[in-house]
Amino acid sequence: MFDINKILRPNIKNLVPYSSARDEFKGEASVFLDANENAYGSPLEQQYNRYPDPLQHKVKLRLSEIKGVPARNIFLGNGSDEAIDILFRAFCNPGIDNVILVPPTYGMYEVSANINDVATKKVHLTEEYQLNLEGIAEVIDEHTKLIFICSPNNPTGNSINRDDIETLLANFNGIVVVDEAYINFSRQKTFIQELTEYANLVVLQTLSKAWGLAALRVGMAFASQEIVEVMNKVKPPYNINEASQQLALQALQNTDLVNLWIKETLAQRDNLVLQLKNLEFVVDIYPSDANFILVKTTDPNGIYRFLVEHGIIVRNRTSVELCEGSLRITIGTPDENKKLLETLQQYR
Template structure:
């Protein structure tokens, strides 16, 4: 589907003049920088961080480009995926007028970001098998629906959303379809990044926080057509990714072999953990997972959660989430951590 992205933008964003520094405005190389009121003498650190970082993170984008197979100009790097989500609301949704569709149970920040930006949320629950309710989505769309958020593999259920169903939404919805692939590295599902040239309304979110083990650095990525990336760059803070973060991320991206080994081990441990959980009497169901976590339906889930907390083991209680009653979401840990978890659950007595 081809959509005029400009027609979806808020009027004030269409007319926005973005912040521009002197370094955006000159071409070529310079050796004396007296434009940005930095400390010209250096930093009180072994590494000099007195200069502002590259506002568009081109070296990092070029490295990501070689790994993902996407041109650098189709990449936005945010302070976590949360920034990439928030900017979409601020750029495309008129407060108090527009709405977005989410498909619970799903990642909670879509709703939080909508509420912060005063954007109405329409909830179309997943079907009992945790797949899209296409009829429900079609009925929920109105003239003010700007975005649909789909998390795949889904958080907290762990399953991948049927690819053909997502393509149906992409082909028929005249707004942005945001596919959150935070857990794609642990899945056999193909990324939708490959479809960017087919759908101008597609935004794919990924992150370096999960498989890449860089959660503390807060690096989220949005992949989209050039027009959407231009909007991202227009709205974002001038220097949203620090120099130190860019340098550390570049270093980490050289270690793809290590990351692939961790992914393989995580998938192996996921299968072992699922099997061991299923053998425990109070565990009623272990849902299939394409992520680095498992959702398990458990008798007395609330009590078990408190029991684990008392013993210093923190999992996520999802019992109050729609379709996830009496369920705990458990991250796949190291073999040692998983053994401690299983041993402790077996000690639980109601």
């Protein structure tokens, strides 16, 4: 059975977090002389001289309405990458513990592990890009603290079998991290709905993809209140700046526009797949639940260079194991997709 105290690092368990001025006073006042801020304002039209809300209450309340989860179960980070890094720092003892990765997958999990001196055990996905449950079970040991699963997966685009993820959640005594950066484009339902069932579940999402706010760097982690409280202890006091909080809150009022973009992206994805299948150098196009497709070709390096010469940038994934020969292509606007297809038709 999962027990957070058994996997939490002792120094984090005993950590007294930094107490900022905005943590110690909550409420309204007319004169703030507690945080050594510049009382005269900012040399900008918008005033940014005051420190932001360290726990981003307004943004979390709006997310709570949209996601159907209590605000106490939401952590906000400087991109999902901050949430990933904090999970390593909170639960993995450097040089002792390990995590399980299931490549091909998002590369930041391994980078963050290496930064934190945490060993990685890799269990490759099957040829169908699904979990190898037997392989995962074989490498779990007493020092395995985290399992990272990206679903829909990057770079393959497919969703991971839900029953397989639940099998891990039910049988692993560490934390299972389900990264749902592309969930808005998926036919699968989010794992956020399972938070009450699994105390060891952390779901990552982001405002960088469907919400179009990549430049603001706002990532989300949904987890038990216990896990969120640990993550809040470890994070820097003001990890989400005021401009990002204000703009994210504005964007979160406009769900209709985002839903319209999602529908258009899915329609464009289906059309792009149909058109690409007519090209003789396209070997296969893998099923996608994301805003990109993985396309296997006869000459990935040549095609990539040809597109670059014409001002079109895709991602060459041929060096990634199980993605040999493949290019990852993000779904663009109708005009961008048209230009891509017209250019590819010229390739010989």
